[in-house]
Amino acid sequence: MLEQRVKKILSQLFQIPVESINEDTSSDTVPNWNSLAHMNLVVALEEEFGVSFSDEQMIEMLSYPLIVLTVKEAANEKTI
Amino acid sequence: MKIKHFSQFKIGDFAKLEHVITENDVAKFAELSGDDNPLHVNKTFAKKTVFKDTVAHGMLGASFLSALIGKHIPGNGALWISQNFEFLLPMRIGDHLTVLARVIEKYESQHILVLETTITNQHKQVVVKGTGKVRCLELEKLDQEQKAHEDPKVIIVIGGSRGIGAATAEYLAQKNYRVVINYSKDRAGAEATLQAIKENNGNAMIYQADVRNSESVDAMVRATVQTFGGVSGLVYCATSKVTASDFLQLEWQDIAEHFDLQLRGAFNCVQSILKEFVPQKSGSVVFIGSMAADATPMLKVTGYATAKAALHTLAKTLALEFGPQGIRFNVVSPGMTETGLIADIPEKTRLLTKMQIPLRRLAQPQDIAGAIEFLLNPNAKHITGETLRIYGGQLMI
Secondary structure, eight states: OHHHHHHHHHHHHHTOOGGGOOTTOBTTTOTTOOHHHHHHHHHHHHHHHTOOOOHHHHHHOOBHHHHHHHHHHHHHHHHO | OOOOOGGGOOTTOEEEEEEEOOHHHHHHHHHHHOOOOHHHHOHHHHHTSTTOSOOBOHHHHHHHHHHHHHHTSSOTTEEEEEEEEEEOSOBOTTOEEEEEEEEEEEETTTTEEEEEEEEEOTTSOEEEEEEEEEEEOOOHHHHHHHHHHHOOOEEEEETTTSHHHHHHHHHHHHTTOEEEEEESSOHHHHHHHHHHHHHTTOEEEEEEOOTTOHHHHHHHHHHHHHHHSOOOEEEEOOOOOOOOOOGGGOOHHHHHHHIIIIIIHHHHHHHHHHHHHHHHTOEEEEEEOOGGGSSSOOTTOHHHHHHHHHHHHHHHHHHHHHGGGTEEEEEEEEOSBSSGGGTTSOHHHHHHHHHHSTTOSOBOHHHHHHHHHHHHSGGGTTOOSOEEEESTTSSOO
């Protein structure tokens, strides 16, 4: 399931338990979510889902729900 | 303590008091003022003068004006700011004085009464005459209490059947306003708002009126006055749905629809309610603006944003024109608010907006209602032509 795969990446990258990731998880609530970590996150998501994010999409992925929506969006674009 | 308000005085109003001058009065005044001129206190000396007897101090007689102004006209809260006197005849011990002050002019902007002051004796001779100016002080709390009593606190909420309008109607009723819930088509929504108000022991009525029709609006204002005895404010929440379109796909009708409901509707409502506000010299109007029309407008919502921008400017022009008559116009401008109006906005846009807001949430209709109530109530009596932005910090100007 896409959501679980996103959670796993966030958990590994930011070293937080998968169970703690929810709709409120964002760059505000995760202490290590800085600009460098964000770029690592983008790369990890691209590798995991085989997608390529636009510059705009990279900036928009500021929270767990936004990442899920953006990955879905990118996956759809790839299909098209 | 009872305070008579400036507005309660009319030209021609008067007050008077009577006093018989005694030897003791003269002695006390000489002691207090230090004026022990023998003409006032030494009969032997006075006999040798042209007056042939002691003369009471002119200012002793005039001092009774202080009592008249401080206790009767205008009374408590008066500040005597100037006075001139002509002492026409001497006042004697035993003279029966009638001290009279009459309002001959009013300065509205500074709450000043101009008084004609006269003191006559028992022979109907004017012994002292003059003119004084008195400021009626606005004692903040007492003034507000009195105003609260006079103010009908009746608000018409245009578009009160849903969203921000419904939340505002409910909030105002909680704050003891009597509320007219206007709706155009959504009777069920208006009734639900009314029901919620009644469950909290509030006082409200619903009224169907299409604000685009001036006769319909006039009838609503008349019905409000008939039912509640007056009207003190109007909140204009009517708006069309926000839909994004490319400019080149738009037809004029798409734009006109927004202007018809937002601007023409507001125009009709203001024209009608001013018939009540102008004679009573008070009233407060709040328009609901939008962040979509503030600073950098929202992309591709041309009709909505342009009409909202017009509404912002309408509030300012009205504030200028009717400020001198005590009528206030303000705008409450919400950012993205959780109402049916944004039902078509994609989830991702909402989530992104939340992340752009320092307070990290979209506004709730109740947040907007609180700001509206603030602008309607007397605490905001010196605020007009203003836009109160409820953006959670998303845009700081």
